[in-house]
Amino acid sequence: MSTFLSCVRSLPQISHPQCFFALSHQITLILFTDSENTESCGRFVCSLVISQRHFRKISLKRLWSKGDNSIVKQKVGVGSSWKCGHIISAVVLRRSRNPNTPDIHSFFQIYKTMLLSRVRGSLVAAVVADCIGAKFEFSRFVNIDKVLNAVKKLEQNRTTMKKKVAEGKKEKQGDVLSFTDDTAMARSIAASLIEHKDVNVRDIGARFAKEFEKEPSRGYGGSVITVLRALADQDLEDVFQPAREQFDGSGSYGNGGGMRIAPLGLFCHQLPLQELKEKTVSVTKLTHTHPYAIVGTLLESYAVHLALSLDNSKPLDTDNFLGQLLERLRPTEKEIYDQRRQMKSKEKNSGDESEEEGIEGLPYCNKVELIRDFLKRDVDSKEVRKKLGTKVTALDSIPTAVYCFLRGASQSIPGTEERGPVEQTIIYAISLGGDTDTVATMAAAISGAFYGLESVPQAWQESCEGVRDALLFGEKLTEIISAREVKS
Numbered sequence: 193m194s195t196f197l198s199c200v201r202s203l204p205q206i207s208h209p210q211c212f213f214a215l216s217h218q219i220t221l222i223l224f225t226d227s228e229n230t231e232s233c234g235r236f237v238c239s240l241v242i243s244q245r246h247f248r249k250i251s252l253k254r255l256w257s258k259g260d261n262s263i264v265k266q267k268v269g270v271g272s273s274w275k276c277g278h279i280i281s282a283v284v285l286r287r288s289r290n291p292n293t294p295d296i297h298s299f300f301q302i303y304k305t306m307l308l309s310r311v312r313g314s315l316v317a318a319v320v321a322d323c324i325g326a327k328f329e330f331s332r333f334v335n336i337d338k339v340l341n342a343v344k345k346l347e348q349n350r351t352t353m354k355k356k357v358a359e360g361k362k363e364k365q366g367d368v369l370s371f372t373d374d375t376a377m378a379r380s381i382a383a384s385l386i387e388h389k390d391v392n393v394r395d396i397g398a399r400f401a402k403e404f405e406k407e408p409s410r411g412y413g414g415s416v417i418t419v420l421r422a423l424a425d426q427d428l429e430d431v432f433q434p435a436r437e438q439f440d441g442s443g444s445y446g447n448g449g450g451m452r453i454a455p456l457g458l459f460c461h462q463l464p465l466q467e468l469k470e471k472t473v474s475v476t477k478l479t480h481t482h483p484y485a486i487v488g489t490l491l492e493s494y495a496v497h498l499a500l501s502l503d504n505s506k507p508l509d510t511d512n513f514l515g516q517l518l519e520r521l522r523p524t525e526k527e528i529y530d531q532r533r534q535m536k537s538k539e540k541n542s543g544d545e546s547e548e549e550g551i552e553g554l555p556y557c558n559k560v561e562l563i564r565d566f567l568k569r570d571v572d573s574k575e576v577r578k579k580l581g582t583k584v585t586a587l588d589s590i591p592t593a594v595y596c597f598l599r600g601a602s603q604s605i606p607g608t609e610e611r612g613p614v615e616q617t618i619i620y621a622i623s624l625g626g627d628t629d630t631v632a633t634m635a636a637a638i639s640g641a642f643y644g645l646e647s648v649p650q651a652w653q654e655s656c657e658g659v660r661d662a663l664l665f666g667e668k669l670t671e672i673i674s675a676r677e678v679k680s
């Protein structure tokens with residue numbers, strides 16, 4: 193048994209530090225976990241196994257009926273070095289006579305392949321949404337038809353080009369849409385995470401600055417450029433200082449934190465939520481210190497992280513998604529505002545906690561509740577623009593991105609019925625107008641993490657700058673996620 197367990201331990205880990213697998217008598221695979229992510233993790237593994245058809249799932253109830261917890265533990269040989277918590281899922285690996293039955297190693301290989309598709313799906317969908325959305329940013333009259341015409345044109349161009357190549361004519365590159373600041377900054381975060389295998393704010397700040405210096409006309413926010421110039425100073429003692437000084441010390445509440453955060457949400461796959469929260473806050477504070485920008489960025493990183501963790505073998509349960517999102521967001525939003533009030537009152541040295549000007553209640557949670565209501569009825573674009581917003585400010589765009597993802601997942605966007613959910617999400621987000629590249633990129637990052645790369649049309653991928661890099665970043669991030677050492 194001990195040789196057997198050490199063999200199990202050496203398997204590519206499924207990457208949650210508190211997630212362990214044990215194999216008993218080479219027929220039973222049981223997932224043990226103490227983590228807060230147990231449910232989704234368990235469901236994901238079960239569906240993966242079932243999808244292979246060589247395995248038969250037995251319910252927890254049936255397992256219990258065969259013995260109590262201690263017997264199960266004993267049966268699978270769980271030793272003291274194994275963290276065994278709440279058993280949330282059990283599957284039986286049936287020994288098949290079929291020589292093609294995947295063994296445990298190919299089981300993990302399948303898991304990795306699926307993860308790769310979803311990590312890449314998120315990054316690539318975000319890039320194409322930024323590229324396609326950029327053309328419409330702040331243009332006054334946008335609607336579904338205009339966006340559909342633009343994507344159809346792009347698709348036709350690719351078809352024509354392929355035809356020409358097939359006829360032996362010389363390949364022309366065709367029009368390639370450029371990405372904007374949203375992608376430029378997300379790439380910096382992805383590249384830094386890959387190099388350092390963790391968040392290194394100084395490095396991310398330096399990359400933001402270098403990227404801006406190299407290509408300043410990618411459409412950066414009006415005020416953030418001051419911060420980016422200051423971050424170029426390698427001797428800067430406190431990297432958060434320039435951002436703190438924005439807007440007379442209140443910090444920017446633009447959506448620039450949220451538009452670039454997806455790689456971090458993916459990177460933190462199956463890490464504890466606390467880590468995701470802390471890392472998101474520090475990356476945001478490099479440019480945006482206003483609590484609205486911080487909470488908005490957290491909403492986006494939580495949404496990407498959650499989308500990646502959910503079982504995508506069945507249609508998304510939008511109500512459940514919102515419920516889980518709110519469960520994460522509510523304590524976080526309260527905590528961020530409380531911290532800000534304490535900081536401000538300390539600054540004033542008054543002793544009592546004064547209300548931060550303009551911050552009342554939990555506006556992000558209220559907007560997420562509004563999304564729940566919107567999904568239950570047929571809401572027109574005008575109402576979405578008015579109540580959720582499509583502005584450059586975080587509070588008026590990040591919840592909108594979550595809504596666009598869920599609306600696309602519900603496949604209820606008129607005129608786009610024949611298209612998949614990622615396409616619908618992107619087209620719909622852009623059709624709302626306003627900050628089109630940014631709302632679309634944030635919505636697409638969530639959607640791609642759930643539906644995977646296959647949901648992003650090839651023609652779109654071939655028409656946008658930066659897709660090849662996104663594929664590469666996706667591959668490297670997946671390697672890091674799946675090779676993460678199990679911490680005991």
Ligand code: R7I
Pocket residue numbers: 372373374411412413414415416417439442443444445446447448449451482584585627629630
């Ligand atoms: O947030 P940020 O990086 O901008 C991102 C947006 C995306 O749409 C990109 O596609 C790109 O177009 O820009 O840049 P910031 O300059 O920090 O914020 C954007 C804008 O929000 C600012 O230029 C201000 O107009 C507004 N803003 C504020 N206005 C008043 N008071 C942000 N914070 C404040 C504030 O505290």
Ligand code: MG
Pocket residue numbers: 372373374410411412629630
């Ligand atoms: Mg932009």
Ligand code: MG
Pocket residue numbers: 329627628629630631
């Ligand atoms: Mg924008």
